[in-house]
Amino acid sequence: MKPPKPEARADKVSLWRYLRLFRQDILSAQPARLYRAWMAEFRTPFFRSYLINQPELIREVLNARPMEFPKSSRVGEGLRPLLGNSVFLTNGETWLRQRRIIDPAFEGGRLRETFPAMLAAGKAAVERLRARQGDVEIEEMASHAAADVIFRTLFSIPIEHEIAARVFREFRTYQRTQPILNLAAFLPVPRWMPRLHRGRTIRAAKSIRHLITQLTTDRMWAIEAGAPPNDLATKILSTPDPQTGLLFETDEMVDQVAIFFLAGHETSASALGWALYLLALHPEAQERVAEEAAALGDAIHFGDLSRLRFTRDVFRETLRLYPPVPMMVRETTKPERFRDRDLPKRAQVVISPWHLHRHERIWERPDDFDPDRFQTTEGRECMRDAYIPFSAGKRVCVGAGFAMAEGVLLLALLVRAFRFERIEGAEPVPVAYLTVRAKNGIRLRVSERVSSGTAPTPATASAERV
Template structure:
């Protein structure tokens, strides 16, 4: 009998505008009609704007790679995150965004990944030790993956573990923020004038204010260490001391709070989603679990070079990112009249680039809903990897931390499976979209020491 990953959310044949808005606000994955998993392009009209889903590789290339300045990031979805992220690189456009990337990108270059590897490895060891205390009992693995991912972020960014008082408080406050933050902000949906209120929930704003205050404490302390010449050589120091090669400017203290907020959101929330789903897939595909565990025997007092030897783990992680991309959709806005696939695209239209649909597209992938890490060695897999795979986006706005994530994910996966056999317990998880793709009621596993 062929086993499959958890069924995708229900795919309604057709929905009305009102029902779509209600479903979208509750969970955007469940609101997507079946036809979108076969369409090259689809139009969706509302009284406020037009939206176009693009699954055509040529159009995706146009929007993300060839003419990104003509399709800036839309505020309709990201507006809901502004209380936390402020003017971060995730939300900005144009020259402000370009300057931010010129300063931030050097911190995540290949050489810097090698420098951060010991901190990732230490976070992995701490995760294994934490899980050992939970062995042989049901564990909600999304919560533990979140803890591990937050530990990685604080160790690599500020050289402090999650047990540090401020780091721990940021993590706890972020859990409250995540539970209170809807994916859709009504003010942004209507695209109200800037002077009108945005209808952010009171609890959301309070959590965001607390998180930003704690981050400011960390960045102020780091700035003082930089000025005193005692700062550790980590990502925060690198970013705060890098000058824009064109202007000579560095990020201000206020700018740094915005950027650390997105590093924590993107680096913690997305990594936790990816690791949790990968562990679940290993639980229901034990033959792949054993392959990863066997490969993981190369781990020990390892250094960065060991990553070249974790090929199975990397292919498994890539396949998990295909089935459960942490960021299911990205939205750009057209600033020029366009004509795509014989349709006129008005200025101000929302261009939706959806890894969730693209990665499961029925006319592109062999066995699109199935779990098959060997696909990356097939002709279809290699073609789709070029044209239909974008868990970290593409083009100039590709995620700064993509390389970071592709070290962290396979490494933590290998470290965990080297020590534990895992099996699924409880109900089959149902993927839904919160800030990232998570399970509706958690992912429950039992870990048994090997």
């Protein structure tokens, strides 16, 4: 059974019809020809947009000349109420300064240092799911687990912490009410005019930022007192810009924490939910993951992640079929010429991992789930040329290694402990909210695995399973 894919628009529609379709779902609003095109042009009365699928052009934009193709300000129209001036939205010198401060927190041994907190979150996710079993909404479970990872690694607090729990609840509201781009991204709205955000979105964003400010202020006090936890927040708040010697101010740190939560929680939750669904569709692959994870034994260490080779390929294939961020928008800073087309200054250049990862002229059986493809010569070539779930070049996601470790670990822990089965008639429909999610969630039947003939009791479950 093929994984679900939105039904693409087959014919031309008016601009206003397209905007309505786009507002509902960015994926199904796009024409089917984008799965074969190397480049496509989209015209509005206000700007030109060019989607590029040709690997050479993508490398030109992301790798060769990234500073000449900054992030489009139109992306910020939808996300700025929550993200402010975060590293996800900034360009130029501001972005370079932010990355100089943030990057050291994710370098070298820092991932190894965060692994115990990541593992604790995974164990907690197993215990929560053990109490629920049966018909489970997987996206909700995955969101809970991913948020727990972020709070434990960033602020050394579990998801049960009062502020962490409140941020999680507010973010669920934000995630379901905020599309990737809002209508102001398409229209010439002056800066002084309202940005056409939904009221619930604005309220949720304000609440989240208020709560993150509390956590950030408390951590700054702990740093000044000389006894802060050794976590990512402490590392980032304590790292000066090597060129200026300046630290992040509170407001700047709130912006960065907001994007860490969005990128590190929302995207990971999206990928984990789809990975479990894909394994439910393919029981033979699920058993291979379960066997690989079971071979690790009771004590799991950071180095053990390298033994989860097939699990890693399952997660890679999930990111190919359901890249959490389906589209990225850059902007030309001067006239360009791509594939014999003239792009004016300030044209939008759209790079779509969703279409690139399923491109019919690049990938063999692009809509099939095949984790083993990455062990073939052709698969490795495609991965090098047309696989960008974390973007690429200078603006590659700073937490890409963190996300891969988290995804592989959580997937292994959950599949080792439980069996996931599809529910007839409950097939999810992919849509793009902030990330690629299922329109009405992902429901799976969950049952505990039994390795010795009898189910473990709650008292022994933790020792036996995680």
